[in-house]
Amino acid sequence: MARNRVIYQSEALYVSPNATGYHYASGANGVNNLDAVPAVSDTMRTTQYDPSADNTGTLVEQLTRVQSASYSFTVNRTDVNEYGKLARIDAVVIEPPTVSLDFTYLVTDGRNELLLDFPIDGTVSAASGHMQSRPGQNFFMMTTSEGSDAQGLTLANHKLADAIGVGNGYLSDYSVEAAVGSLPTASVTIEGFNMLGTTGTIDGPTPGVDLENGTAVADIKFALPLATGDNDGDAGENFQTSDISALRPGDISLSYTRDGGPGDWNYRSLVNDATSLNIQNFSLSLPLSRSPIERLGSKFAFARVVDTPITATLSVSALAQDLISTGNNNLVDLLDDTAERDIRITMNKPGTSTAAMHFDLRGARLDSENVSSDIGSNKSVDLTYTAQIGGPQDNVHGVFISGIFNDGTQKAKTNYPSSYDLV
Numbered sequence: 001m002a003r004n005r006v007i008y009q010s011e012a013l014y015v016s017p018n019a020t021g022y023h024y025a026s027g028a029n030g031v032n033n034l035d036a037v038p039a040v041s042d043t044m045r046t047t048q049y050d051p052s053a054d055n056t057g058t059l060v061e062q063l064t065r066v067q068s069a070s071y072s073f074t075v076n077r078t079d080v081n082e083y084g085k086l087a088r089i090d091a092v093v094i095e096p097p098t099v100s101l102d103f104t105y106l107v108t109d110g111r112n113e114l115l116l117d118f119p120i121d122g123t124v125s126a127a128s129g130h131m132q133s134r135p136g137q138n139f140f141m142m143t144t145s146e147g148s149d150a151q152g153l154t155l156a157n158h159k160l161a162d163a164i165g166v167g168n169g170y171l172s173d174y175s176v177e178a179a180v181g182s183l184p185t186a187s188v189t190i191e192g193f194n195m196l197g198t199t200g201t202i203d204g205p206t207p208g209v210d211l212e213n214g215t216a217v218a219d220i221k222f223a224l225p226l227a228t229g230d231n232d233g234d235a236g237e238n239f240q241t242s243d244i245s246a247l248r249p250g251d252i253s254l255s256y257t258r259d260g261g262p263g264d265w266n267y268r269s270l271v272n273d274a275t276s277l278n279i280q281n282f283s284l285s286l287p288l289s290r291s292p293i294e295r296l297g298s299k300f301a302f303a304r305v306v307d308t309p310i311t312a313t314l315s316v317s318a319l320a321q322d323l324i325s326t327g328n329n330n331l332v333d334l335l336d337d338t339a340e341r342d343i344r345i346t347m348n349k350p351g352t353s354t355a356a357m358h359f360d361l362r363g364a365r366l367d368s369e370n371v372s373s374d375i376g377s378n379k380s381v382d383l384t385y386t387a388q389i390g391g392p393q394d395n396v397h398g399v400f401i402s403g404i405f406n407d408g409t410q411k412a413k414t415n416y417p418s419s420y421d422l423v
Contacts, residue, residue: 003145004146005146006143006146009147009148009150010145010146010148010149010150011142011143011144012066012142012150012227014060014062014063014142014224015060015061015063015116015137015140016060016061016137016140017059017117017137018135018138019137019138019167019169019209019217020168020208020217020220022220023059023060023138023206023222024058024059024221024223058223060140060223060225061115062225062227062228063103063112063115064105064108065105066105067104067106068102068103068104069101069102070101070102070103071100071102071141071164072100073098074098075093076093076094078094078095096193096292096294096299097193097195099192100189100190100192101166101169101190102188102189102190103187103190104185104187105186106183106184106186107176107178107184107185108244108245108246109244109349109404110356110357110401110405113401113403114403116137116174120401120402120405122401122402123395123400124395125389125394125398125400126286126399126400127306127310127392127398127399128392128393129392130170131288133303133305135208135211136170137168137169138165138166138167138169138207138208138222139165139166139190139192140165140166140222141163141165141166142162142224142227143161143162143163143164144157144158144161145157152227153226153227159200159201159202161201161224162197162198162199162200163198163200163204163224164198165194165196165198165206166192166195166207167194167206167208168194168207168208168209169190169192170190170191170288170290170304171188171189171190172190172289173188173189173288174186174188174189174286174288175187175283175284175285175286176283176359177283178249178252178281178282178345179249179280179281180281183247183248183249184247184252184347191304193211193300194207194208194209201223201224202224203221203222204223206220206221206222211302213299214298244356247348247349247350247356251347251349251350252346252348253346254279254316254343254346255343255344256341256342256344257341257342257343279317279318280317280318280380281317282316282317282345284312284313284314284361285313285314286312287312287313288306288310289306289307292304309388310398311387311389312361312386312387313386314364314384314386315382315384315385316384316385318380318381318382318383319378319379319380320378320380320381340364340365340387340397341364342363342364343360343361343385344359344360344361345360345361346358354404355404356403356404357401357402358400358401358402359399359401360400360401361387361398362395362396362398362400363396363397363398364386364387365385366383366385367385367386368382368383368384369382369383369384
């Protein structure tokens with residue numbers, strides 16, 4: 001039966017670790033397919049990746065706490081005209097299509113960041129993996145039947161859902177925002193090469209493209225795990241989602257190195273010091289815009305490289321209290337001030353003093369300070385800090401992310417695929 005409408009209850013967003021590689025743990029199509037896994041009992045059987053057994057398991061993982069998602073494609077055509085005819089005689093495609101995916105999600109514990117190939121142990125620059133040559137990732141938007149929650153489906157109904165795949169997706173922008181009165185969120189922009197719609201969520205063709213010859217990747221299938229919104233209780237080894245429903249603005253603090261410069265983690269609070277700022281909101285942006293590199297003989301760009309230099313930006317808006325935010329109020333002196341600061345955003349797990357997430361902007365410099373006031377409003381100050389990101393080995397400049405998920409351990413995702421409960 002055709003759907004009359006689609007709303008958020010019926011959708012779930014997924015990501016694969018690699019656009020052109022295996023999407024099953026045991027090969028292109030698993031051992032066979034998920035229905036062929038030996039049964040544990042007559043009514044229930046579970047498949048998990050076991051390197052010593054011939055089990056199949058999907059490497060595709062669900063992105064959780066998603067709040068919005070939109071995707072589109074544009075086909076760029078060039079008109080072919082000739083003398084003697086006013087209208088075009090053809091419109092040919094000489095450039096690869098433009099595919100985009102934008103989504104937002106609630107920041108929790110770093111799991112989504114890990115699935116998006118960000119290191120979450122705080123020791124490696126967040127941009128490091130995205131600055132290297134890679135085929136991108138595949139993203140899948142699953143849509144179930146009208147009126148059905150995507151979470152909690154039986155396998156039979158899950159298999160009948162539809163999926164839209166974005167192939168060879170590259171992260172081009174990542175930003176984190178928080179404000180008084182709202183939950184902290186992350187916004188992600190993905191640039192892709194291909195889009196593919198499939199009926200069914202198991203053993204379908206992937207949207208990945210071989211960028212060398214511009215053809216679809218052959219003999220690689222995918223399976224989407226059952227959507228879930230709760231901790232799966234596997235003692236940290238096969239987490240589906242976080243046990244944190246959402247982080248709260250009251251558990252967020254900003255601090256910075258004021259005395260020792262970069263690497264001095266003796267942070268001074270921007271909130272609790274006597275000379276503090278009453279922060280209302282902040283936005284941390286990590287732009288990773290890319291330029292396609294094309295060549296004759298290739299239908300698609302054979303590479304999509306990051307535009308350098310990369311400059312991360314932190315914007316802070318606050319109610320002014322004591323105006324010594326720069327640490328040096330004389331602009332003449334500030335022109336000669338080349339000091340760099342490390343700024344840390346800490347998001348604690350609700351009801352605890354345990355940090356669920358850290359976002360560090362290292363090697364930052366103050367670019368602007370704008371103070372404003374008017375009748376009826378509190379005096380406010382807007383600060384803008386920037387840091388230019390070095391190479392993947394630069395641990396002094398850039399954005400660094402720490403997450404409580406699996407204690408920030410950088411486990412290979414290919415070794416911990418999602419589990420299925422087959423009924």
